[in-house]
Amino acid sequence: MTTKTKLIAGNWKMNGSLAGNAALIEILREHIGRPASEVVVCVPAPYLQQVQGLLAGSPIDLGAQDVSAEPQGAFTGEHSAAMLKDFGVRYVIVGHSERRKYHRETDEEVAAKTAAALSHGITPIVCVGETLQQRDAGRTAEVVKRQLAAVIHVNGHCISEIVVAYEPIWAIGTGQTAAPEQAQAVHALLRAQLHHAASEHAAGIRILYGGSMNATNAADLLAQPDIDGGLIGGASLVAPNFLQIIAAAR
Numbered sequence: 001m002t003t004k005t006k007l008i009a010g011n012w013k014m015n016g017s018l019a020g021n022a023a024l025i026e027i028l029r030e031h032i033g034r035p036a037s038e039v040v041v042c043v044p045a046p047y048l049q050q051v052q053g054l055l056a057g058s059p060i061d062l063g064a065q066d067v068s069a070e071p072q073g074a075f076t077g078e079h080s081a082a083m084l085k086d087f088g089v090r091y092v093i094v095g096h097s098e099r100r101k102y103h104r105e106t107d108e109e110v111a112a113k114t115a116a117a118l119s120h121g122i123t124p125i126v127c128v129g130e131t132l133q134q135r136d137a138g139r140t141a142e143v144v145k146r147q148l149a150a151v152i153h154v155n156g157h158c159i160s161e162i163v164v165a166y167e168p169i170w171a172i173g174t175g176q177t178a179a180p181e182q183a184q185a186v187h188a189l190l191r192a193q194l195h196h197a198a199s200e201h202a203a204g205i206r207i208l209y210g211g212s213m214n215a216t217n218a219a220d221l222l223a224q225p226d227i228d229g230g231l232i233g234g235a236s237l238v239a240p241n242f243l244q245i246i247a248a249a250r
């Protein structure tokens, strides 16, 4: 059993509005108290400045949902790690399955984005996970281990600087959560891989679970020995639900 502080990360995806963000953060601030876990909200890039202001003085950190591997230049539509840093971003999601799918991001690109974030002192939350087809074909271990291997040896950085998120693709936004034991089994595999790569750091690296985590199932998932927090999509947009998940993380 690991004793590190859990991390509860909300992924707003492409949701939000100036008024909606203000209302959501106001409720979170009012009720969050002193959370036992670290809490971060990963917001759409256009709202970074607004949400940075809304979170000032609160226990909630600011996160982003993607980062360019490039430092600057002719990359229309992209945003660099330095730009995220300008807005006080502490965490950035990289390699989310929606980016791997819709933007054809490869393991190599995910590794390059991980390196870009690390070089600016931003903690990458690196997502790994299998499709239902891959799970049914018995390929879960092979897929997640390949995805994790791509970021384990990022030049000049220690693996202890990253957060891993296991997100079975079949559980994202579907309402179909991995059973706690099912998720734990994959988390244990990932922990063993981290241990093999860097035995002195493996126990301290946070491995989050993501995939339809909600107020009802969070406590059981978070009680698993190798589940060190959650990456939460839909439920992070509804203040009472997100607050219940935060309360479940001890």
Ligand code: PEP
Residues within 6 Å of the ligand: 011, 013, 167, 171, 172, 173, 174, 175, 210, 211, 212, 213, 231, 232, 233, 234, 235
């Ligand atoms: C996610 O977007 O990373 C996610 C886990 O979404 P949801 O919680 O909605 O399944």
